[in-house]
Amino acid sequence: MTGLRFDLRDPPPGATALRGEVRAFIAEHGHRWTPEVRARSWMGFDRDFTRAVGARGWIGMCWPKRYGGGERSFLDRNIVLEEMLAAGAPVGAHWIGDRQSGPLILRLGTEAQRAKFLPKIVTGEYAFCIGLSEPDSGSDLASLRTRADKVDGGWKLSGRKIWTTFGHLCDWMIALVRTSPAPEGGSRHQGLSQVLVDLRAPGVTIRPIRDLVGEQGFNEITFDDVMLPDDALVGKEGAGWAQSTSELAFERSGPDRYLSSHPLLEASLGAMKDDATAAPALGRQVARLWTLRAMSTAVAGMLQDGTDPVRQAALVKDLGNDFEQALPHRMRELMDVEAMPQEMRRMHDYLTQITPTFSLRGGTREIMRGIIARELGLR
Amino acid sequence: MDTGIAAELAEQVSRALADATGVETLRALESGAFPEGAWTALDGLGLATALVPEDQGGAGLGFQDAMPLLEALGRAGAPVPLAEGIAAAALLSAAGITPPDGTLTFASAGAPVPWGRHAAHMVLVDGARVALYPAASLRWAEGTNIGREPRDTATVTGTPLAEGTLPNGWGAEAALLLTALLRSAQIAGAMSAALALAVEHANTRKQFGRPIGRFQAVQQQLAVFAAETSAASVAAAAAARAADRRGLAGAAFEIGCAKVTAGEAAAKGAAIAHQVLAAMGITEEHALHHLTRRLWSWRDEGGSERLWSARIGATAQAGGHLWTFLTSRDEDTTA
Numbered sequence: 001m002t003g004l005r006f007d008l009r010d011p012p013p014g015a016t017a018l019r020g021e022v023r024a025f026i027a028e029h030g031h032r033w034t035p036e037v038r039a040r041s042w043m044g045f046d047r048d049f050t051r052a053v054g055a056r057g058w059i060g061m062c063w064p065k066r067y068g069g070g071e072r073s074f075l076d077r078n079i080v081l082e083e084m085l086a087a088g089a090p091v092g093a094h095w096i097g098d099r100q101s102g103p104l105i106l107r108l109g110t111e112a113q114r115a116k117f118l119p120k121i122v123t124g125e126y127a128f129c130i131g132l133s134e135p136d137s138g139s140d141l142a143s144l145r146t147r148a149d150k151v152d153g154g155w156k157l158s159g160r161k162i163w164t165t166f167g168h169l170c171d172w173m174i175a176l177v178r179t180s181p182a183p184e185g186g187s188r189h190q191g192l193s194q195v196l197v198d199l200r201a202p203g204v205t206i207r208p209i210r211d212l213v214g215e216q217g218f219n220e221i222t223f224d225d226v227m228l229p230d231d232a233l234v235g236k237e238g239a240g241w242a243q244s245t246s247e248l249a250f251e252r253s254g255p256d257r258y259l260s261s262h263p264l265l266e267a268s269l270g271a272m273k274d275d276a277t278a279a280p281a282l283g284r285q286v287a288r289l290w291t292l293r294a295m296s297t298a299v300a301g302m303l304q305d306g307t308d309p310v311r312q313a314a315l316v317k318d319l320g321n322d323f324e325q326a327l328p329h330r331m332r333e334l335m336d337v338e339a340m341p342q343e344m345r346r347m348h349d350y351l352t353q354i355t356p357t358f359s360l361r362g363g364t365r366e367i368m369r370g371i372i373a374r375e376l377g378l379r
Numbered sequence: 380m381d382t383g384i385a386a387e388l389a390e391q392v393s394r395a396l397a398d399a400t401g402v403e404t405l406r407a408l409e410s411g412a413f414p415e416g417a418w419t420a421l422d423g424l425g426l427a428t429a430l431v432p433e434d435q436g437g438a439g440l441g442f443q444d445a446m447p448l449l450e451a452l453g454r455a456g457a458p459v460p461l462a463e464g465i466a467a468a469a470l471l472s473a474a475g476i477t478p479p480d481g482t483l484t485f486a487s488a489g490a491p492v493p494w495g496r497h498a499a500h501m502v503l504v505d506g507a508r509v510a511l512y513p514a515a516s517l518r519w520a521e522g523t524n525i526g527r528e529p530r531d532t533a534t535v536t537g538t539p540l541a542e543g544t545l546p547n548g549w550g551a552e553a554a555l556l557l558t559a560l561l562r563s564a565q566i567a568g569a570m571s572a573a574l575a576l577a578v579e580h581a582n583t584r585k586q587f588g589r590p591i592g593r594f595q596a597v598q599q600q601l602a603v604f605a606a607e608t609s610a611a612s613v614a615a616a617a618a619a620r621a622a623d624r625r626g627l628a629g630a631a632f633e634i635g636c637a638k639v640t641a642g643e644a645a646a647k648g649a650a651i652a653h654q655v656l657a658a659m660g661i662t663e664e665h666a667l668h669h670l671t672r673r674l675w676s677w678r679d680e681g682g683s684e685r686l687w688s689a690r691i692g693a694t695a696q697a698g699g700h701l702w703t704f705l706t707s708r709d710e711d712t713t714a
Contacts (some may be wrong), residue, residue: 004609005611006612008617008620016710086702262702266700272696279687280688280691281688282691282692282695283639283688283690284635284637284643286695287637287639287687287688287691288640290614290617291610291613291637293705294611298613315605315609319606319607343569366599369598369603370598370599372601376601378578
């Protein structure tokens with residue numbers, strides 16, 4: 001079970017100073033954020049805020065300087081992420097680019113792709129989304145049907161992606177698509193590729209899908225013979241499955257998998273600070289949070305070391321999702337909603353509705369547990 | 380000390396435990412027999428003074444260094460009083476007393492004494508005061524926990540062999556905190572052993588024409604078990620790291636968090652283990668219950684989830700902004 005090993009990581013040198021800088025920055029901007037904005041956490045999209053974060057050098061922090069990066073460590077980056085999430089900052093406009101699209105381009109992209117995209121992710125000019133799910137392909141992603149066919153001068157893209165978060169606000173998508181048929185009797189994982197799609201290209205139709213809160217969080221995006229240039233391909237043709245899989249450690253490992261409800265915990269502690277009867281239940285939440293933070297930081301350390309903590313990431317995501325998902329319900333058990341101060345009540349109400357997504361996005365709970373079970377030798 | 384040496388020590392302990400103990404040791408122990416052979420083998424490794432500083436003749440390990448070793452002990456169901464001996468020796472040396480040879484245990488005044496009837500000496504901790512007694516000089520009443528481990532009550536009748544005072548960093552609850560740390564690590568170890576039994580069973584027991592581990596319902600449960608096992612292990616290690624940095628008393632918050640996490644994990648893990656092993660796991664002859672009964676016992680020793688979560692909750696309520704509090708505990712020494 002070596003894939004489930006965690007080694008603790010100490011804070012990097014200068015951690016306190018960096019944390020202080022981020023806190024001061026958040027204090028400057030945070031007074032404008034409503035309880036709903038803070039409860040939305042990394043599902044809040046605010047291009048101006050993202051540009052301001054970029055100007056501070058906190059997007060693409062670990063990337064090479066020649067692409068606008070900061071050449072900082074993953075543990076430094078982890079501090080910035082933690083602070084943003086703990087405060088409920090609206091980081092959605094750069095979250096995906098910083099977390100996985102940028103690292104993917106850096107790792108597998110051509111020099112021209114790196115030079116074109118990374119500096120603009122860093123400034124907040126380019127926002128990225130991920131094109132994985134399709135109307136008939138969710139957890140069984142390899143069954144996807146969106147195709148990019150090789151044509152003169154590039155690729156012709158046709159098909160449909162769905163549940164694309166902020167697709168209507170983003171500039172680019174990295175989509176997993178089929179570029180050649182799965183071999184007869186062979187693995188469906190073959191013949192898939194990752195392509196860069198300009199969401200303003202002709203033939204791209206973005207249809208908003210309102211969510212249960214009444215907001216337009218995600219979208220259905222249709223590609224009607226969209227022409228992609230040759231250099232839309234990221235990495236190797238046909239290697240898209242393996243590339244996507246290796247991206248998952250980045251996607252699933254961060255503090256965004258246990259801190260999504262954190263602003264509510266802070267508000268609740270404030271609201272119940274004199275209620276001795278609530279102490280044990282609050283203490284259990286705090287103890288879990290403390291443990292999850294140690295586990296998540298260990299995973300950040302593994303990313304820094306260049307190991308691929310895809311299993312540990314799945315494990316922390318599963319535990320973390322359970323925690324952040326249950327939080328509004330746990331708080332409601334401690335205080336009647338009518339008695340909640342307004343800030344807490346508004347966060348509670350929003351999170352109660354949206355927390356079911358926590359164990360869906362980025363791979364479902366069942367998929368995470370399947371990954372762990374495989375590591376245990378059960379599959 | 381680097382983690383390589385800590386892992387090597389744990390490996391040594393694991394090997395010695397595997398060679399000298401097994402489920403029959405736990406059975407005998409639970410009927411009142413002390414495993415002399417296993418104790419001699421383990422004692423021969425010279426780990427009793429693992430936490431005693433080098434300038435006092437010990438190995439000078441930190442708490443975090445000792446965690447893999449304690450987990451290894453937990454994996455074997457803790458068949459010998461090594462964890463208690465290591466902690467008791469640490470208490471003695473901190474109070475300026477040279478630890479005696481042989482079986483050694485410790486307890487807070489008034490609390491049940493782990494392994495009391497089998498110990499040659501006992502360290503009684505009352506606030507910051509530490510006293511060493513020959514076990515024979517105390518009046519004993521035997522008791523057990525639900526793991527059927529000896530948890531005896533000692534009444535002091537004579538004068539101690541030696542007395543001393545713990546330095547400030549150890550605080551007034553050193554025995555409670557040490558027990559919480561030991562049991563958290565042992566819980567992580569026992570969970571990993573119970574998980575291994577459950578996985579092995581799931582891969583071999585066939586129903587509906589295939590191993591039950593092929594069913595997703597079973598896989599998903601065992602995945603939860605594995606995740607909780609990792610949580611307990613990481614929590615114990617992180618609490619031990621805090622104790623190395625801030626002293627035992629200064630790490631009460633972290634030790635409490637680890638104990639709550641380990642206690643919750645123990646309950647979930649034991650339940651899943653029994654569900655997967657079904658009726659077989661309930662039988663006396665199966666190894667599983669020696670582990671699960673210890674899990675249920677250890678979560679109560681060194682403070683239950685109830686005790687610690689109430690304290691942690693009160694700390695968080697009084698502490699203002701939680702996130703600031705949590706991060707400052709890690710980083711205020713590294714600024």
